[in-house]
Amino acid sequence: xxxxxxxxxxxxxxxxxxxxxxxxxxxxxxxxxxxxxxxxxxxxxxxxxxxxxxxxxxxxxxxxxxxxxxxxxxxxxxxxxxxxxxxxxxxxxxxxxxxxxxxxxxxxxxxxxxxxxxxxxxxxxxxxxxxxxxxxxxxxxxxxxxxxxxxxxxxxxxxxxxxxxxxxxxxxxxxxxxxxxxxxxxxxxxxxxxxxxxxxxxxxxxxxxxxxxxxxxxxxxxxxxxxxxxxx
Amino acid sequence: xxxxxxxxxxxxxxxxxxxxxxxxxxxxxxxxxxxxxxxxxxxxxxxxxxxxxxxxxxxxxxxxxxxxxxxxxxxxxxxxxxxxxxxxxxxxxxxxxxxxxxxxxxxxxxxxxxxxxxxxxxxxxxxxxxxxxxxxxxxxxxxxxxxxxxxxxxxxxxxxxxxxxxxxxxxxxxxxxxxxxxxxxxxxxxxxxxxxxxxxxxxxxxxxxxxxxxxxxxxxxxxxxxxxxxxx
Numbered sequence: 001x002x003x004x005x006x007x008x009x010x011x012x013x014x015x016x017x018x019x020x021x022x023x024x025x026x027x028x029x030x031x032x033x034x035x036x037x038x039x040x041x042x043x044x045x046x047x048x049x050x051x052x053x054x055x056x057x058x059x060x061x062x063x064x065x066x067x068x069x070x071x072x073x074x075x076x077x078x079x080x081x082x083x084x085x086x087x088x089x090x091x092x093x094x095x096x097x098x099x100x101x102x103x104x105x106x107x108x109x110x111x112x113x114x115x116x117x118x119x120x121x122x123x124x125x126x127x128x129x130x131x132x133x134x135x136x137x138x139x140x141x142x143x144x145x146x147x148x149x150x151x152x153x154x155x156x157x158x159x160x161x162x163x164x165x166x167x168x169x170x171x172x173x174x175x176x177x178x179x180x181x182x183x184x185x186x187x188x189x190x191x192x193x194x195x196x197x198x199x200x201x202x203x204x205x206x207x208x209x210x211x212x213x214x215x216x217x218x219x220x221x222x223x224x225x226x227x228x229x230x231x232x
Numbered sequence: 233x234x235x236x237x238x239x240x241x242x243x244x245x246x247x248x249x250x251x252x253x254x255x256x257x258x259x260x261x262x263x264x265x266x267x268x269x270x271x272x273x274x275x276x277x278x279x280x281x282x283x284x285x286x287x288x289x290x291x292x293x294x295x296x297x298x299x300x301x302x303x304x305x306x307x308x309x310x311x312x313x314x315x316x317x318x319x320x321x322x323x324x325x326x327x328x329x330x331x332x333x334x335x336x337x338x339x340x341x342x343x344x345x346x347x348x349x350x351x352x353x354x355x356x357x358x359x360x361x362x363x364x365x366x367x368x369x370x371x372x373x374x375x376x377x378x379x380x381x382x383x384x385x386x387x388x389x390x391x392x393x394x395x396x397x398x399x400x401x402x403x404x405x406x407x408x409x410x411x412x413x414x415x416x417x418x419x420x421x422x423x424x425x426x427x428x429x430x431x432x433x434x435x436x437x438x439x440x441x442x443x444x445x446x447x448x449x450x451x452x453x454x455x456x457x458x459x460x461x462x463x464x
Contacts, residue, residue, distance in 0.1 A: 001276065011263040012255045016248060023244045029395045031243040034275035038301065043266035044233065044464050069270065072304050163261045232276050 001036060002229050004220055005075025005098060007066040009041035010048065010082035011162045014193035014213065018081035021217035026230070035224045038073040040066045048084035049124030060088050064095055071097045076229065079103075079220050081193045081213050083121055087128040104134040106219040107189055107212040111135065115186030117142045120154050120176070122192050131191050143185070150176045154195075161194035169194075170201020177204035233268060234461050236452055237307025237330060239298040241273035242280065242314035243394045246425035246445065250313035253449035258462070267456045270305040272298045280316035281356030292320050296327055303329045308461065311335075311452050313425045313445055315353055319360040336366040338451040339421055339444040343367065347418030347440075349374045352386050352408070354424050363423050375417070382408045386427075393426035401426075402433020409436035 004022070008015030019039070026034050042062055050056025063085060070078055078100045080086065086103055093100050111117055119131050119142050126132075126144050135142045145151045153172045160169035173195070180188065187208035190196050196211040224230070236254070240247030251271070258266050274294055282288025295317060302310055310332045312318065318335055325332050343349055351363050351374050358364075358376050367374045377383040385404045392401035405427070412420065419440035422428050428443040456462070 003272075003274075009263065009266065009268065012251075012266045016251055016255065019244075019248055019251070023248065024396075030391075031241065031275045031277075031279075031394055034241065034244045034273075036241065036276060037271065037273040039269065039271040039273070040235075040305070041266075041269040041271070042235075043263045044268060044462065045263075047263075069305050073272070073301050159262075162263055164256075230276065 001232060002076030002227065003036040003038045003073065004224050004229070005070035005073065005078040006037060006039040007042075007063070007070060007078060007080045007085070008039055008082070009043040010045055010085060011194065012041060012043055013161060013164070013197060014081055015039070015041055017197055018193065018213050018217055021214050022221060025217055025221045026225070033230060035221065035230050038070060038075050040069045042066050048082065048087065049122040052084070052087050052124035052127050059085070060091060063088055063092055067092050067096045071095075076227065077101060077220065077223055079216055081216060083192050083212055084124045084128070086130055087124065089130070101216065101219055101223065103212050103216050104131050104191075106216040107191070107210055108134055108138060110210045110215055111140055111189065112187050112208060113140060116184050117187045117189060118180050118185045119144050119189045119191050120195055122158060123147070123151060123155065125191060131189065145176065150179065157198050158192055158194045161197045166197060167201050169198035173198045174202045174204055177202055177207060181206050233464060234308030234459065235268040235270045235305065236456050236461070237302035237305065237310040238269060238271040239295070239302060239310060239312045239317070240271055240314070241275040242277055242317060243426065244273060244275055245393060245396070245429060246313055247271070247273055249429055250425065250445050250449055253446050254453060257449055257453045258457070265462060267453065267462050270302060270307050272301045274298050280314065280319065281354040284316070284319050284356035284359050291317070292323060295320055295324055299324050299328050303327075308459070309333060309452065309455055311448055313448060315424050315444055316356045316360070318362055319356065321362070333448065333451055333455070335444050335448050336363050336423075338448040339423070339442055340366055340370060342442045342447055343372055343421065344419050344440060345372060348416050349419045349421060350412050350417045351376050351421045351423050352427055354390060355379070355383060355387065357423060363421065377408065382411065389430050390424055390426045393429045398429060399433050401430035405430045406434045406436055409434055409439060413438050
């Protein structure tokens, strides 16, 4: 029996949200219909965004430790419900026995090919540039928040979710979304797995919100069901 | 670094509820404050209650497989957010490298020493008798539902949660609780980790509801924080 491997804890709320989505997306009427999962949740992994920006401890050794634990469990696929960690996608893939599904590729299907798309993510993810490269490779135009204004609100939104302040996270996100609508943006990639937890508390209408965590869960369930991982 | 080991998937919603409780009970303002966890979620484990009652496949081999995976991850403690599985507590403890925290012991602290206590659980758990033995050992009086009437509503409640029908689960539970109040019951041990998910949808007042999943989470967090498992 093969399991889905999840490298999580970055943060724990985003991991639980991802697992809830996995469960909800699996057609089921009893326990045995669901997909087997091994989760390694290591919240002590140093701040990914700070490290990419050059002022934090390197998270790679502990990310690798997580992948090695999943190797020992012989998982058939690894997913990481933390977008920023995908900065180390190549290094982690090199030591993983199972393929790692890339969160930016999972989100790509849902990005409209017309209109204006805004990428919301950590400063580290935006500096790493993997969302931008994925969209550019598919000739999709995008924009990113002004690092001196809107990005500070996004930072606050993400920090609030990690501290368990959901409504406050929504309040931080709302003005950015409203301004985006005013500037003609039509879709937003929530490119950090904390942001969808804030989105439930925003009031802005008129945007297609693309939830990278939901899309990762959708592709994960498809991958596992196609291979019959819930059948013994 | 030691991790909390969770043997879950029985069912997945109860496991996610348990993890949400672990997270909420951990004092934190950022990812790194949280506790490291390895979860082995194996929803394919055969129905525990049916096996205890003598008409289902033996779940022990797959429960043991889960413990062995947690052994390989070198966890410092194992918890099982499925009460019925504790029927095999001795067998699983015998092969586990880490102590297994017993869900009935975790719930015991919260059971009032006066008044009348009702145990709600699967038929398998009640046939196994570990909740009754724990209470008897501490000279606490208890009662269990009539197997020919109330227990059928409890079975329906648990089945509904496993099928994702939360309100329907609450509707099945409510008449049993109302009748318990009418008969002088003052506290209820929700001795199955699905039942607390239904309890959010009941209207009955006047009972102390003891959530075995919450109590297991509370003891788990205490155990791990005392040993500094969230400090590197």
